[in-house]
Amino acid sequence: MNGADEAPQQRVKPDPPGYFEGESMTRRRAFTIAAQGLGGIAGAAIILPAVGFAVAPIFHRGKERWEAVGPVSDFVEDTYRQVVFTETEGIGDAGKTTAYVRKSSAELEEEPGKYVAVSNRCAHLGCPVRFVEAAGNFICPCHGGVYDFQGKRIGGPPVRPLDQFQARVKNGQVELGPRYSVTSQLDPVRARDPGEFTGGIWEYLYPPRPSTFPAP
Amino acid sequence: MKPEDKQDYLEEYEVFKKKGKPFFPYAVLKDSTMALIVVAVIIAMSLILGAEQGPKADPTSTTYVPRPEWYFFFLFEVLRVIKPPELVPIATVGIPTICMVLLLMLPFYDRGPERRPERRPIALIAGILTILAMGYLTYAGAVAGSPTQIDLKVAPQYEAGKEVVAGSGCLACHKIGENGNNGPGPELTHIASRIPRAAILRSVEIGPGIMPSFRELPPKKLNELADFLSSLN
């Protein structure tokens, strides 16, 4: 390609679509930018509040609530008692959940005088686990997860031990509070959803959510 | 596909199209017939099967055995058979995502000009295998029993042991009769014909290989369990 070829090409360069007499390219450019900018701002003004509205609940933490589930005398060391209490307020029965509660056991080298409240939500994908008295195990009916007496996984696909609820004694009543998750050594961590690993590097791969309460 | 293949295809297609019939009413007649069949099937299903309401949602339940709608059985079965916890994210997110990407990208990696299925052996086999796998997983998901129940009929003295086995999660890895998962553990339906009672008891206590130890079970329950298992021959 040489200069002689280029010159005629420049001459026949066609006007852009919609060109009109007297239009300058800087004018066209300014209008292009303005059209896109104004449209973009208008679009953002619609989308951003709507998206913010939809994602706001992720960052909202409800009020901490505690509920009495029975006198301390109801709970023993060597087996669980099933209690039902409200975890989410305002939706009636649909906000209730089941916990298995017992006294901490000296035999299992747990801190004495405490109460252990194990959630019935399977740590695999959230199906309802059942405590089987005969075996002293928790069993999940969905995908076959099995947990031992303390809620540690002994079989099936669950990724971590069963969740627990904070428990305290007030006026002779055992009270249950926010949910928390545990690592495979039963160390408390912030509540995770079922199917999410806890401990080690997993704490970063499945980051804690702002909508949950800090671990005890 | 090379540009000349594209050209050939378009020319050939143009000829077929020219030789074809107009969409209306010839193709539309078939479409309308099919639409009628579809709506007839839906109405028939609605009339015959109805829309029964299950029991009200109860998050406190500890006895309900959740099962998905039939069209998610294949996914359910994948989640059920993938046992090692480390593989759970692969089963839940990994495999479906990979399948979706493969499906979405199909026209971009299968670019050959050939369209006849019998001349596309890889595509044909992959397609048939996919259909078979989906069909099998759907079937297996549909017939999966609860892992906390054994339907086997046993003599009354073994009922206690059956309860222990059912309640200990053995069915998560072992098949007993019609219940339980076939694997990773061996089937236990005829376990007594293979190993004696003492060996069964020892396995349960030690937990050989990947099997967890059930040493924690009270001795009485261990004995009942061994009694039940050694009656299966």
Added chain:
Amino acid sequence: MPKLRVPKIPDSVVPAPLRKPAKPGQGGNGKGQAPQDLKTSPPERETHVQRLGNQAKEAPVDILAWVDQRTGASGFLTGMLYRKVPKGTNWFYTLGSATLFAFIVQAVTGVFLAMFYTPSATQAYASISHINNDVPLGQFVHGMHKWGASVMVILVFVHMGRTFFFGAYKYPRELNWVIGVVLLILTMTMAFTGYLLPFDQRSYWASIVGININGTGPVVGPYLSDFLRAGPELGATTLARFYAIHMLLVPGAIIALIGAHLYLVMKLGTTAPPWMKMDKPKVAASVAQLDAGVEGNGNGRVNGAGRSNGVHVDGDSAT
């Protein structure tokens, strides 16, 4: 080569501007023959009643013509309806429209269910009971929606299988395959968000599992499940959220994508069955023949639409 057959469209449904002019010698109303007749016996004047009658007869056509003049719809419609579908088109090609029809059933029954349904964790179950037990035909419409979902899922998969085995996703229809797969995913999303709504045990637990499956995606998963539930646990607005997704967000996307899907089907045409093959010389001969014979065939309107695709390949291909 057999002459192409085009169905004869009755004049009464064709707007006046599009009607073919009558051939000479076959007068419009049978009476007016040649100009010289007018001199000897001038045509009788229309009576008032006759004129009104004729106008009434023309009215539907006039309305169509009025609309057509303002929209240009007839060109589009004739192009769409009388476009040729390739030789060999068979019953396998009805699966797509069957899926569309199943979707229409879902949309219609869904609108009527929405009139009675309450998306609230405390009232949803009772409102479904009400639909089933008290509303006339309630269980029937509910049943159609419920089983229509199964039928639609099956049809989507079968339609995809047909496209796969016929190689219909290949050039030039790649984009339509991609749109189709997105439609498949959206259909499964509908199936999933739909079945929390009755709020019975099956709905509840399946949704819990489904939300948790989303949660197992690393890093963003936990936030995604919080987003779906509108909080750390299934709460007061979870059901409303699923309802909004199920009846506004996803159906909107599905309708838009069905539009794009059908537009591409019309633009590119449906495939011929893959077993129909011709050798190159034969194709070339047919092309030449068609090009030569194209004017003589049928009715001028159709030919325009038929060849609008043009046979050319742009040079963008990488292979």
